Amino acid sequence: MSEQTGRVDTADLWFDPLCPWAWLTSRWLLEVEKVRPIRTRFNVMSLSILNRDKEDIPQSYRDRLRSALGPVRVLTAAEQRFGNEVLGALYTAIGERYHVRDEPRELATVKAALAEVGLPEELIEFAGSDEYDEPLNRSHRAGMDLVGEEVGTPIISVDGTAFFGPVVTPAPKGEAAGRLWDGVLLVAGTDGFFELKRTRTRDPIFD
Template structure:
């Protein structure tokens, strides 16, 4: 009996491109036999050694940008992978779908999780968990990339794909097949073209 392919997906919940890519991955779950493990990373942490953070050039939102990832880390540690997937679905729908950046607590309710998890948002309680998770991604792809990071069991790991809008149906499946092929080529490094406008589809 064929078993599902394990896929590790590292995401920063505040990144809109990562959100769109995650919607593609949810579609791939319908089209291919995969088992997604949701993993947290943080662009604010990834860029903290830079003089100017490209995601926050004025340095106004560093702690605020870390907050959703801290909650995600708490959800994963306390309630597991499936709960984190539910929370990310709910949180992303609010942040990226509704532009509701105050929706971390409401997203917990949407995902059927305790409201008290929101209390970790502006603390450092889960910073080590976020860093540890992110270090696992960086160890696979290097620190000169961003989010998302995708690791496919038996193939390899890569940054991306960055795709907008998220493909649906068999188009999502075909993109998945191509990503798996590329991830499995040790010498493969990059495809790239100019980014288009965000399309949340």
């Protein structure tokens, strides 16, 4: 175990900034970093790509997805031009606006996030460009290949174990975050384990 060896494990998280559940999972992972020997590495995926060929999704959700590709393209452009290390700060700036402040899910909001983290606001131009669609599709596929086609965002991979979720609200903090991490790794790392689920009874809580 990494706690015994002193090794710090990398927890890869695949996210789409549109998803409130992925946002909560990302905030939980950052809490886990404080109490367990892990570091989070952010990776983009796209709900637009995931659902583009599906016919059984509600029209209201399909309408939301039409504008969801642009922000993911901007994030991918930022990563390609400035390195993976910028994704965490940019995702945080976008997510705070989307989910905590409930600002409009529009490109002006993403542009403000770019300015906040010191990235060129001109990156917003890539929202309507396919220039970086190849690395976007590669990143998306890398996450999906770990867990199969029946899930979405968030996806986590650590030390050879990958899983969708956890879907949790509010995001646990402190040692509670660490205990959830321990439990998730235990069940996800069990050979032949596939699913543990119950009906959601509350909306996302952003505190």
